[in-house]
Amino acid sequence: MDIQAIWLTAKLALVTTLILMVVAVPMAWWLSRWQGAGKALVQAIIALPLVLPPTVLGFYLLIAFSPNNAFGQGWQALFGSPLAFTFEALVIGSVLYSLPFAVQPLHAGFSQLQPALLETAAMLNVPSTARWRYIILPAMLPHALIAAGLSFAHTIGEFGVVLMIGGNIPGETRVASIALFDHVEALDYTQAHQLAAVLLVVSLLLLIALYWRQGKGGAQWRAM
């Protein structure tokens, strides 16, 4: 079995999820508080990966990563090697591709956070670190779990973006979905079956876990 590809997929999903949690929490907090004129535009840009063909996102990223462009040039100057077709490129692509899956549950959570709770905390002189620790974070934890679970699952299921910006380098960019495609191209159905079954079971288990939590009174979410 293609252990290397499965391991790489897990690594990519994990790194992507961790980065998304760091990026999406302040973004969702800000979105839930901001009432500016450009809000719809910002929300639409974050939600774009939901509707855009992954190849479109992958195509623009590939262009941006090229050493002929500022971003690619900057990366090369900083790290000494081109960005395209590396694991780092996959991480950047995955973060953008799964961004709505992280931001939307968190945004819903922050929006549902009762203003009266924060008002009361301020009125009772509770300092802001304690407010985050005892009031905001506990209320947000179920939403954060959903955001993390969906980001992780969605990254595992990624194909188009990876194909465009990662190619098919074993141990570097050859994730499970790409390896599966490869096996089918090579008519190696035994390997393809094994890999497909692993992806199917892992994704199914993840979603069962999320729905189970929802049934237990965790935060609500809709499959997008």
Next chain:
Amino acid sequence: MACHVNIERGDFRLNVTLSLSESVRWLGIVGPSGAGKSTLMRSLAGLEQSSQITGFTDWAASTDGKSIKTVLVSSQTPLFPALSVSGNLALVASSNQVNSAELRQIIQDFECHSLLNKAVNALSGGEAQRVAIARALLARPSVLLLDESTSAMDTQLRARVLSALQQHTQHTCKVIWVSHDWQDIARYCDEVAVIQHGQQVLQDAPAAALSRAGADQTVNGLTGSILQGPVVEKEADFLVFSIGKHKVVTRAMENPGDRATLLVDARHVLISKVPLAPAQVGYVNRLQVSVTGIATDQHSGLQQLTLQCEDQVLYSLLEVPAARQLSIATGEAVYAYFGAGTLPASQSS
């Protein structure tokens, strides 16, 4: 000192003037639903962005020269759901440098001991209310704003909580209290303001305010008056207080001090020209009074008698045919019969 609170928000307009003199330490607020009481309280707590307030800080600050700190407790004031009751109290205590002895005292006085380990969502309405009041005091307010904060407690518990509150706020904190219970207001408040359609329509000492409000039933849906006097006799459940040479029986439960008050609802005051034994009419109290006014109430079509006993006023609402048969004239001396309380609340806010 006049305190003005002004808010305009769409169709809703609140323009209230409260007279906040140094002698007013507990101010009651009454008024019908939708009068703007809760909005007024939120404004005073600084939670209404669009409100303009003048003249409040002088009154609020005049306690021990402390910094101004207003804390609101209302049905919209949540306990922190991720923390237990003890967590809620401890968090606010530590945020306000309240030492553990003070914290223990407040837990004891507000009967929170048996609740400490409970989750917030496992509390009953009355339990949550007393935790919320205890927690508010831990923030060391200079003005405590209570918006129907004792409504879910039973009468005995409410009496204990209010008397604990009176003790804890005595020298350190002033109280503005929205309630629909005139009896409570008469007992604890120095003055009461009646709010209607976003405006203050009168402010006075409770007994005087109620009798002035009594002339206009729409103010509070209640025509009634408050009798009060020194306690002269005490038993387990009932006590007797005096109005001049007259004696009035009331329930002991709500009257812990040495002065008693009794709210008398005008619908429950019967009149006769001859002295009957009070038990004959089913009420414990009989007062000899003189009729000082007779008017027909516009809303109910009832005849409203204004009765005077010493310096205190009593009202009676009679059906018109009954009043006609009694043929009472102004200036006449009659007997008024009424119960020992507790009287029905005039309305739920």
